[in-house]
Amino acid sequence: MAITRRTLLRYGLGGGLLLLAGGAGLSLQPSRRRAPRAPLRALDERSFSVLAAVVDRMLPPRPGYPSAAELGIAERVDAFLAEGDPAVAREFRQALLLLENGLAGFLFDGRARPFTRLPPEAQDRVLDAWRTSAWSFRRMVYRALHGLCMAVYFTCPEVFPAVGYPGPPPLGGAP
Amino acid sequence: MSARPTGVHERLDDDLDLVCDVCVIGSGAGGAVVAARLAAMGLEVVILEEGPYRDRRSFRMDEGEAYRTLYQDRGLRATQDLSITILQGRAVGGSTVVNWTTCFRVPDAVLHRWARDFGVRGLSPETLAPHFQAVEARLGIAEWPAAAANANNRVLFEGCRKLGYEVGPLRRNVRGCANLGYCGMGCPVDAKQAMHVTYLPDAFAHGARLYANVRAHRVEVRQGRAVDILGVALDPETARPTGRRLRVRPKAVVASFGALNTPTLLLRSGLDDGKVGKRTFLHPTVAMASFFDEPVQAFYGAPQSIGSHHFADRGPGRIGFFLETPPVHPMLAATAFPAFGQQQLELMSRLGHMQALIALAIDGFLPEEAGGTVRIDRDGRMRFFYPIGPPLEEAFCAASIEMARIQLAAGAREVRSLHLEPVVVRTEADLPRLERAPYGALRHSIFSAHQMGGCPMGEDEDVCVVDSTLRHRRVDNLFVVDGSVFPTSLGVNPSETIYALAHWAAEPIAAAIA
Numbered sequence: 001m002a003i004t005r006r007t008l009l010r011y012g013l014g015g016g017l018l019l020l021a022g023g024a025g026l027s028l029q030p031s032r033r034r035a036p037r038a039p040l041r042a043l044d045e046r047s048f049s050v051l052a053a054v055v056d057r058m059l060p061p062r063p064g065y066p067s068a069a070e071l072g073i074a075e076r077v078d079a080f081l082a083e084g085d086p087a088v089a090r091e092f093r094q095a096l097l098l099l100e101n102g103l104a105g106f107l108f109d110g111r112a113r114p115f116t117r118l119p120p121e122a123q124d125r126v127l128d129a130w131r132t133s134a135w136s137f138r139r140m141v142y143r144a145l146h147g148l149c150m151a152v153y154f155t156c157p158e159v160f161p162a163v164g165y166p167g168p169p170p171l172g173g174a175p
Numbered sequence: 176m177s178a179r180p181t182g183v184h185e186r187l188d189d190d191l192d193l194v195c196d197v198c199v200i201g202s203g204a205g206g207a208v209v210a211a212r213l214a215a216m217g218l219e220v221v222i223l224e225e226g227p228y229r230d231r232r233s234f235r236m237d238e239g240e241a242y243r244t245l246y247q248d249r250g251l252r253a254t255q256d257l258s259i260t261i262l263q264g265r266a267v268g269g270s271t272v273v274n275w276t277t278c279f280r281v282p283d284a285v286l287h288r289w290a291r292d293f294g295v296r297g298l299s300p301e302t303l304a305p306h307f308q309a310v311e312a313r314l315g316i317a318e319w320p321a322a323a324a325n326a327n328n329r330v331l332f333e334g335c336r337k338l339g340y341e342v343g344p345l346r347r348n349v350r351g352c353a354n355l356g357y358c359g360m361g362c363p364v365d366a367k368q369a370m371h372v373t374y375l376p377d378a379f380a381h382g383a384r385l386y387a388n389v390r391a392h393r394v395e396v397r398q399g400r401a402v403d404i405l406g407v408a409l410d411p412e413t414a415r416p417t418g419r420r421l422r423v424r425p426k427a428v429v430a431s432f433g434a435l436n437t438p439t440l441l442l443r444s445g446l447d448d449g450k451v452g453k454r455t456f457l458h459p460t461v462a463m464a465s466f467f468d469e470p471v472q473a474f475y476g477a478p479q480s481i482g483s484h485h486f487a488d489r490g491p492g493r494i495g496f497f498l499e500t501p502p503v504h505p506m507l508a509a510t511a512f513p514a515f516g517q518q519q520l521e522l523m524s525r526l527g528h529m530q531a532l533i534a535l536a537i538d539g540f541l542p543e544e545a546g547g548t549v550r551i552d553r554d555g556r557m558r559f560f561y562p563i564g565p566p567l568e569e570a571f572c573a574a575s576i577e578m579a580r581i582q583l584a585a586g587a588r589e590v591r592s593l594h595l596e597p598v599v600v601r602t603e604a605d606l607p608r609l610e611r612a613p614y615g616a617l618r619h620s621i622f623s624a625h626q627m628g629g630c631p632m633g634e635d636e637d638v639c640v641v642d643s644t645l646r647h648r649r650v651d652n653l654f655v656v657d658g659s660v661f662p663t664s665l666g667v668n669p670s671e672t673i674y675a676l677a678h679w680a681a682e683p684i685a686a687a688i689a
Binding site: 057058062064065080124127132136139140142146147150151152153154160163164165168169 | 235236237238239242243248249250251256257258353355357363364413474475504505506508509510513515516517519520523524525526527528595596616617618
């Protein structure tokens with residue numbers, strides 16, 4: 001599973017500066033807040049709101065699939081980060097704030113609105129722009145966000161029927 | 176209800192000082208075998224293992240739990256730029272607890288290259304043969320019949336047969352395998368002959384003690400001798416330091432922390448000679464997914480049972496590769512496919528019909544290949560860099576095309592690359608699309624399950640960290656016994672060669688103490 005590491009900050013000077021800019025909150029417009037359903041342990045309220053918006057677009061509603069919001073995927077990502085290396089959590093938080101950042105968005109994609117204030121189709125275009133960017137730093141951030149969302153969602157047993165996975169076989173009496 | 180074998184200590188209530196003959200750091204393929212051999216010779220052995228003790232009672236075939244609890248960095252280990260996902264075990268038994276059981280002897284040609292290019296002395300196929308025989312007998316290493324291969328592996332078999340490519344059954348270290356398909360999450364029936372059910376109990380039977388949840392932080396070296404090992408006790412659940420310390424004072428130290436980790440330990444111990452951590456190799460691995468009309472259920476059945484070395488030697492100047500299969504469980508598949516949204520969910524809906532091949536690039540044999548480099552940061556944590564140059568990119572491209580060809584030959588309806596912008600192939604005529612696609616870091620998913628090198632063995636003092644008896648060049652009583660001593664990659668799955676090398680290394684180590 002390809003995910004984040006505490007290395008994000010050190011990925012070249014440009015990437016590091018941008019992450020710092022994201023973390024410093026140089027936004028032209030406030031984020032649209034989303035209240036977590038459980039107390040946050042690794043993220044702050046703002047970065048959580050961005051994560052929840054990313055989860056909505058990574059794992060949108062689809063017939064047969066349980067809702068990512070109802071499964072609390074963003075909350076579970078927060079819990080996963082809280083149990084690991086604090087440096088990883090810090091850099092993940094910075095990556096989320098960079099994605100949200102209106103100034104960075106303007107420079108990259110010509111949008112001044114924060115990610116959380118964009119309509120869903122525009123959010124998809126932003127994620128696509130990061131996924132296919134010519135700049136490998138942005139592709140790395142995409143992989144980090146994508147990896148954690150996918151890992152957490154697709155390890156929920158509630159999702160197994162939707163993908164045709166019957167789950168682990170019975171062991172037949174092993175103690 | 177204590178089900179732990181005698182000899183395993185899982186928590187430190189107080190700081191502890193120990194004296195022994197040999198301290199083995201790490202309990203995986205290298206550490207377990209060398210510890211068992213040394214203990215059987217009558218030496219007092221203490222093993223330190225940073226991972227937790229887990230066994231079949233706790234293996235629940237649950238991807239989320241398994242990667243979080245049995246893998247390095249909770250399943251997040253990667254190169255510094257996140258371009259290569261690194262699957263490496265972290266438990267009592269090391270990677271042998273979670274590997275996919277494939278066993279090979281190191282090819283003779285690789286040993287000859289080591290002798291010629293790195294001055295490795297005395298490690299001939301004939302020298303190693305009895306050690307291979309011994310570990311094969313102890314670990315039940317035998318060919319898995321092609322007739323028992325699951326549908327996922329049969330695609331590799333049938334596709335290669337149709338194209339006239341070399342292909343055959345693999346050997347596995349199992350006894351009474353139930354063909355479940357969950358080797359990567361810990362064998363729940365103890366069929367896999369991993370170290371925690373074989374060589375570690377052998378070591379305990381001869382009095383060895385193992386301290387789990389203790390990370391070797393530093394080897395104290397004075398006047399060319401390793402004096403103390405400083406260990407930090409970790410909480411088994413969170414892996415965070417508990418504040419307790421363990422100090423071991425042995426006559427000899429065996430570092431079997433695994434590639435990446437052993438170089439990290441040596442660097443933390445101030446043993447940076449400009450060579451430690453260099454020449455780290457990964458068998459960088461690319462994959463192709465394919466879809467069949469009929470169910471494949473690649474999450475069930477022995478995950479790896481068919482292999483092909485048809486493209487291992489691609490001629491001078493080119494990096495060869497070998498072909499195997501991975502298990503296709505939901506999380507592994509979903510993280511490997513880089514799409515999102517409806518496209519991703521649609522793909523995942525077809526999981527039961529999904530088939531996958533992997534191509535493992537045989538890195539480290541071209542003169543220009545320096546491999547990866549392990550460094551440490553101010554806090555002593557590992558930083559790992561692995562630049563992917565044009566020869567590897569060319570190999571990834573060729574491998575992707577050949578995998579697609581094999582999948583189509585076996586009847587796949589659709590083949591899909593793991594590019595960030597995926598390439599879809601439905602007929603042979605589509606294959607040129609794969610040729611035009613970009614290859615390299617963060618262009619597509621890349622994995623490594625085989626970490627090798629970083630403390631190369633041999634007599635070439637400009638490159639080699641340990642000599643041909645695996646003894647550190649500057650620290651008399653420090654030995655390295657794990658995959659980090661390989662001067663190149665192997666071109667085959669490495670676990671069995673690490674077992675045999677450790678089996679062979681015990682005698683020179685015992686002689687050095689006496």
